[in-house]
Amino acid sequence: MLEKIIEASVNNRFLIIIFTIMIGAAGLVTMLDTPVDAIPDLSDVQVIIFTEYPGQAPQVVEDQVTYPLTSAMLAVPYAKVVRGYSFFGLSFVYIIFEDGTDLYWARSRVLEYLNYVANRLPAGVTPTLGPDATGVGWVYEYTLDGGDKYDLQQLRSIQDWYLRYELMSVPGVAEVASIGGFVKQYQVEVDPNKLLAYNIPISKVRMALKRSNNDVGGRLVEMGETEFMVRGLGYIKSIEDVENVPVGVDENGTPILIKNIADVHLGPELRRGLADWNGEGETVGGIVVMRFGENALKTIHAVKQKLEELKKGLPEGVTIHTAYDRSGLIERAIDNLKEKLLEESIVVALVTIIFLLHFRSAFVAIFTLPMGILMAFLVMYYQGLNANIMSLGGIAIAIGAMIDAAIVMIENAHKHIERDGGKKDHWQIIIDSSKEVGPALFYSLLIITLSFLPVFTLQAQEGRLFKPLAFTKTYSMAAAALLSITIVPVLMGYFIRGKILPEEKNPINRFLIRIYRPVINLVLRFKWTTIIVALVVLLVSIFPVEHIGSEFMPPLNEGDLLYMPTTDPGISITKAK
Incomplete structure (x- = not known):
């Protein structure tokens, strides 16, 4: 089967080259x-329910809001853990789903x-869902500086009514x-004394304010x-509007206004x-949370671009400072890994050239590295894996083994050309x-490809951490195995030409064989x-x-x-400050 694939690839070499391109x-x-x-997203699939119950103690919030919500959420399909937290006036319910559950389905x-x-x-209590984000969605944070010209209240208004809504529109x-x-x-x-004097309950004041802050429509x-x-x-636009809200009338029919019973x-x-x-000192800021499954680096760049556009509309004297920017960590991590991948590729290329002493033959072996990596990225993209330290680390691990088959096939081709040229x-x-060697090499690469199958049985956080590495390593090795029986023989036919130096005339090979033979003879002589x-x-x-000790993850200096x-x-x- 494999021999027929090799022969068909060579005989249809132009078609193979087109497919490869x-x-x-x-x-x-x-x-x-x-x-x-x-890094990979290690967080569980979770949905957060946030509920406000203003002015209520944690025990009341627990009994009237958190408990009914948590007991109802226990019946949600594929929910494995439901946690409820009650605070003063606030309730949080976390529903954690089984691995593999689609977030939007949940x-x-x-x-x-x-x-x-x-x-x-309770009446008037409306639960809301938290954002469709994960635990690693906090990607960018900024602060506003108004100098001595703007106070914290003015800066918060700029943040709430200008920056926030504009940034929410960023993809x-x-x-x-x-x-x-x-x-x-x-x-x-x-x-309270004036309320008592006018015989007005506090609920009536509240209702009057609520009714007065409203526009009403008529007909035509x-x-x-x-x-x-x-x-x-009727919308309230100033303190005077609030002060002039009527609450009722006194015994003489004179309107009782808010300013008569309260300080506004x-x-x-x-x-x-x-x-x-x-x-x-204190400041005002904004935290940008990325949506689940989005490109973190692309989202951060879009946010920073949007902030640059919004700076033109800020009041004079207000500036924006970056407080946290994950793009720096991402770029440093990816650049470092790219540098190591390039170094590995260069070392492999140099070793191949030194031992074969034939540059064009070395090119055939080197070609399998970028091609195999591109094929791995092709599968990664459609599987939904992102490029991070772990996924790119799997490619780095595979680089050394990816080129093995090509080197052995090239060396065997050299032998055949020496003999039958x-x-x-x-x-x-x-x-x-x-x-002669292709099928055996294909199966050897296939065995290495399957060596990471046990990693796919990992669950929860350890599975989410190590599966990207196993996936990319598996894809890279599978790509190398496929290339070894298709494009590699074709490239060998085009590039392994001209004068081929015999192995025994390579000074490096002769030196290593001279060292190797005494050692192998010694260990075979004293086997036990x-x-x-x-x-x-x-x-x-x-x-x-x-x-030696152990830990889940090595220290990561984010900067x-x-x-x-x-x-x-x-x-x-006050005490915390």
């Missing part, structure tokens, strides 16, 4: 479009079950969270053959956290030499001694293996520090 071009296009990140199922539980929640962005500063409010401080009035829309303008002013909303910039047709020599020494070395290595302190429960912002 097409696959290489497709691999190049997919390589440029492959999503890039620093979100639709959670929404379906939210409809069932909605009538069991790949799931959420832009605002952090720090003060959220502007109209605050009505009611005097036709005047002079023209239709006019009738509507009442602008103030900050109650906040539970703050942001600090380099220890210099001038006696047989050149292409027939190539076919005979390739058929060699075996015993090997066993002793094996037994001695058991002790360091048991005491950024994120300070997230844990404090005692109930600590105030």
Whole structure:
């Protein structure tokens, strides 16, 4: 079977070359479009339900919101863990799904079950889903600096009403969270003594404010053959508008206004956290969260480009500073790995040239490296794998073994040309030499390809970490095996020509053979001694293996520090500062 494939490839060499060029071009296009990140996404498939219940204690939130939600979410298909957290006025429910569950399918199922539980929640409480992102979606963070001209409230307004909405429109962005500063409010401080004097309950004040902050519509009035829309303008736009809201009337029929019973002013909303910039004081910032499955590097570049465009619309004196940018880590990691891949390829090429002493023959072997890598990227792209440290590391591991088959086939072709050159047709020599060793080499590469199959049985985080490496290593070796029986014999026929130097005339080969022969004769003469020494070395290595220690991941110097302190429960912002 394999011998027939080799012979058919050589006999239809132009067709094989065209197919190779097409696959290489497709691999190049997919390589440029492959999503890039620093490390694989190790997070579980999860959906977050966020619910606000303003002013309620954690126990009340737990009993009335968190418990009904968690008990309902236990029935969601493929949900393996449901966790609920209750805070002052807030509830978080995390639904973690089994590996392989589609995130958007999971979100639709959670929404379906939210409809069932909605009538069991307090009136006015509406649960919402968190962004369609993962634990590694936090890719970019920025801060606003207004100098002495703008305070934290003004900067927060710029962030909430200008930057946030514009950045949400960037492709790949799931959420832009605002952090720090003060959220502007109209605050009505009611005097309880005046309420008592006017006999007005606090609920009536609240209802009056709610009714007065609204536009109302009427019908149409036709005047002079023209239709006019009738509507009442009632949105609150200033402190005076709030002060003049009527609450009721006194005994004499005089309207009771908000300003008669309360003090109205602008103030900050109650906040539970703050942001600090380099220890210099409080600041306002935004956190950009990337959507699940997006290209991290492409999304970050799009966000930075959008910020450059938005700077033109900022008030004079307001500047944007980058607080965290994962693109630096991604580019450093990928550039470092690319550099190592290039170094490996150069070393392999030099070794091949030195031992064969025939540059054109070395080119045939070297060709399998980029071609095999492009074929691996082609499969990676359609499988949905991104380029990261682990996936590219699998390619780096495979480089040395990928070229083995080509080197052996080239060396065997040299032997056949030395023996049959001038006696047989050149292409027939190539076919005979390739058929002699090709099938065995193909199966040897196939065995190496299958060696990583146990890695695919890993589950959870360890599976998500190591499977990209196993996939790319497997794809690279499979590509090398396929190339060894198709394009390699064709290239050998074109490039292995001219004067071929015999192996015994290569000074490096002669030197190594001179060293190798005494060593092999010695170990064959003292067979049992060699075996015993090997066993002793094996037994001695058991002790360091048991005491060397282990960890899930090696230390990764990202180049950024994120300070997230844990404090005692109930600590105030004033104390935290």
